[in-house]
Amino acid sequence: MLNRSYYWLITALSIPAFLWLIPTIWMVSLSFQPNDVLARTTSTTAFGLIPIPFTADNYVALFGFGQTPLWFLNSAIVALGMTLGVLAVSTTAGYALARLEFPLKRSIMVLCLVGLMVPEQAVFIPLYTMFADLGWHNSYHALILPRMAVPIGVFLMMQFFRAIPKDIEEAARIDGVGWLQIFWYIMLPLARPAMMTLAILTFLYAWNDYLWPLVSAREPDRFTITLGLASIQSNFAQSEGLGRVMASGVIASLPVVILFLMFQRYVVRAMTAGGTKG
Amino acid sequence: MAMNQQRKGRGLSQTQAAAILLVPFLAVYGAFLVYPFFHGVWISLHDWNLLAVAFNPDAREFVGAENYIRTLWGRNIEWGPLASPVMQTVGVLGIGLAFFGFRAGRLSKATALALGIAGSLFVLLPGFHPGEDGRWYDRRFWPTVGNTITFVALAVPGVTITALILAAALDGETRAKAVLRTLFFLSQVLSVTVVTLIWQIMFSPRQGLIANLTEALGGSPIVWLTDQQFAMAAIVIATIWWSLGIAMILFLAGIQDISKDIYEAAAIDDATGVKAFWYITLPNLKRTITLVVVLQIILHFQVFGQSHLMTQGGPNDSTQVLVRYIYQTAFRDSELGKASAMAVFLFVIMGAFSLVQFIVGREEE
Numbered sequence: 001m002l003n004r005s006y007y008w009l010i011t012a013l014s015i016p017a018f019l020w021l022i023p024t025i026w027m028v029s030l031s032f033q034p035n036d037v038l039a040r041t042t043s044t045t046a047f048g049l050i051p052i053p054f055t056a057d058n059y060v061a062l063f064g065f066g067q068t069p070l071w072f073l074n075s076a077i078v079a080l081g082m083t084l085g086v087l088a089v090s091t092t093a094g095y096a097l098a099r100l101e102f103p104l105k106r107s108i109m110v111l112c113l114v115g116l117m118v119p120e121q122a123v124f125i126p127l128y129t130m131f132a133d134l135g136w137h138n139s140y141h142a143l144i145l146p147r148m149a150v151p152i153g154v155f156l157m158m159q160f161f162r163a164i165p166k167d168i169e170e171a172a173r174i175d176g177v178g179w180l181q182i183f184w185y186i187m188l189p190l191a192r193p194a195m196m197t198l199a200i201l202t203f204l205y206a207w208n209d210y211l212w213p214l215v216s217a218r219e220p221d222r223f224t225i226t227l228g229l230a231s232i233q234s235n236f237a238q239s240e241g242l243g244r245v246m247a248s249g250v251i252a253s254l255p256v257v258i259l260f261l262m263f264q265r266y267v268v269r270a271m272t273a274g275g276t277k278g
Numbered sequence: 279m280a281m282n283q284q285r286k287g288r289g290l291s292q293t294q295a296a297a298i299l300l301v302p303f304l305a306v307y308g309a310f311l312v313y314p315f316f317h318g319v320w321i322s323l324h325d326w327n328l329l330a331v332a333f334n335p336d337a338r339e340f341v342g343a344e345n346y347i348r349t350l351w352g353r354n355i356e357w358g359p360l361a362s363p364v365m366q367t368v369g370v371l372g373i374g375l376a377f378f379g380f381r382a383g384r385l386s387k388a389t390a391l392a393l394g395i396a397g398s399l400f401v402l403l404p405g406f407h408p409g410e411d412g413r414w415y416d417r418r419f420w421p422t423v424g425n426t427i428t429f430v431a432l433a434v435p436g437v438t439i440t441a442l443i444l445a446a447a448l449d450g451e452t453r454a455k456a457v458l459r460t461l462f463f464l465s466q467v468l469s470v471t472v473v474t475l476i477w478q479i480m481f482s483p484r485q486g487l488i489a490n491l492t493e494a495l496g497g498s499p500i501v502w503l504t505d506q507q508f509a510m511a512a513i514v515i516a517t518i519w520w521s522l523g524i525a526m527i528l529f530l531a532g533i534q535d536i537s538k539d540i541y542e543a544a545a546i547d548d549a550t551g552v553k554a555f556w557y558i559t560l561p562n563l564k565r566t567i568t569l570v571v572v573l574q575i576i577l578h579f580q581v582f583g584q585s586h587l588m589t590q591g592g593p594n595d596s597t598q599v600l601v602r603y604i605y606q607t608a609f610r611d612s613e614l615g616k617a618s619a620m621a622v623f624l625f626v627i628m629g630a631f632s633l634v635q636f637i638v639g640r641e642e643e
Binding site for chain 1 (some may be wrong): 289290292293295296297298299300302303304306307309310311312313315317318320321328331332373389393444447448452454455458460461462463464465466467468469470471472474475476477478479485486489491492519523526527576580582583586587602603604605608609614615617618621622624625628629632633
């Protein structure tokens with residue numbers, strides 16, 4: 001298999017792969033160059049792809065002043081809160097729909113299935129008025145709660161629980177274990193891989209979501225990093241300096257990129273599941 | 279303690295246990311998805327000013343379908359078969375393809391039906407146009423829908439074809455291929471605001487990498503984002519760069535499902551490489567391709583960030599897209615009623631494609 005044509009293929013593909021990476025490399029490289037140099041030209045060394053002259057000042061400045069650290073913290077709280085919330089409601093409902101028999105089961109399933117078709121953009125206006133009436137805007141729970149209502153997680157968990165052999169449960173039932181105990185002590189530990197997939201899907205969504213935070217979080221100290229980055233990029237050259245804005249972009253991407261490189265298989269599975277089912 | 283818990287749990291019937299487990303999800307589902315959805319339809323039937331209603335809840339007025347008429351219709355609207363020749367020709371081709379594809383047994387019933395309906399809509403809808411002395415009540419709405427369709431029509435084939443070729447080339451267990459897959463997938467995990475940040479500066483005529491390269495090669499830089507000819511192309515390029523990953527992964531999964539025996543048998547007949555891709559991979563991937571295309575249509579029809587941040591809908595509204603128009607109508611013009619009517623319109627289109635996705639997905643199982 002590893003013949004000459006294979007090496008040709010890899011070499012031929014390395015070029016587009018490198019081109020694909022250039023925008024990212026450029027962002028990282030610009031973030032390490034001094035702002036006064038960037039104000040004159042962005043292509044000092046190798047079209048700016050190599051950070052010479054080099055400086056780490058942009059990152060120091062980022063954590064010294066400005067709101068980037070606060071936005072980062074907001075994003076972390078919202079993303080973790082949303083992940084826990086989605087896991088809690090999806091595992092419970094997913095198990096009930098996969099394994100328990102009860103009246104109205106089919107109707108509830110159909111109702112949830114229909115919910116998969118409703119895009120965020122179709123409900124963000126009524127959600128806005130609803131949260132405004134409740135006085136909930138500019139809060140963490142306003143950013144977290146709407147995503148907990150999206151039924152994609154329930155379906156992911158339901159599919160997983162359905163695939164688990166029934167004998168384990170039946171044996172436990174004979175031993176007199178209650179349904180909730182079966183769920184908590186037997187099924188949840190088994191569901192760890194599926195929960196991991198769902199957790200990553202939710203975390204990525206939360207970290208990268210733009211439209212709803214844009215509508216709901218109007219005060220800059222409640223911005224997530226994704227939203228904050230949008231607010232500083234329209235006038236990047238004048239106010240903050242290109243290098244600092246790029247450093248913010250790098251910081252904003254770091255958690256998701258690290259997550260991706262560490263748990264690549266889960267991330268790919270999560271994004272495929274999220275992509276195909278909602 | 280453990281015994282006690284067990285006995286208590288044993289006492290619950292399946293229905294009771296199910297109720298306890300389902301209540302948390304159904305509560306948030308009802309409150310933050312089902313109720314808002316119907317409330318959105320309700321808002322769309324009112325003259326509802328965001329600020330006025332916020333101060334005085336009675337300031338809204340029931341107007342029935344007026345928001346829909348004000349958005350979708352106009353004065354002296356006529357229908358003609360040649361009002362929009364390009365779109366209508368595409369529609370006729372779609373109907374023809376569906377009909378003959380089905381007759382020849384190349385398309386399944388559901389696919390042919392979906393294609394036929396889509397084709398009919400392409401013939402029917404663009405045929406409406408204002409007659410003499412007529413005009414649309416909202417001059418910006420249909421051009422915005424048109425821009426959104428243009429964006430989808432450029433981004434979806436761009437992503438699909440690139441992803442398909444990459445997936446075919448990168449299928450395999452070797453380390454080098456795994457690394458290359460990672461590189462191509464990486465940009466997918468970035469947020470839309472990081473993507474627009476990078477590409478705004480990439481495309482900048484003064485500071486941009488593309489402009490610097492063009493100048494080094496002796497050309498004069500293009501003002502990508504503010505030139506009506508190039509603005510749409512620019513956001514499409516950024517979008518392809520951003521969203522190639524999922525499509526590639528879905529194709530890789532589809533390719534892995536094709537039996538290796540077929541390739542081995544074909545290799546005996548000297549069909550390898552490009553030939554194998556054309557005669558084996560492509561025909562066997564038909565369903566995956568349909569699924570990926572429908573998915574991409576749903577995804578890209580909802581485009582917002584790229585247009586909002588890179589071009590602000592401009593120049594001259596040439597990159598104004600539907601979701602951005604809804605956002606502006608609601609939160610800049612405070613016309614919640616009209617914005618909600620547009621959101622319902624978006625939902626109907628998205629719902630139709632979701633249905634197609636659901637049917638195609640079911641067929642696959």
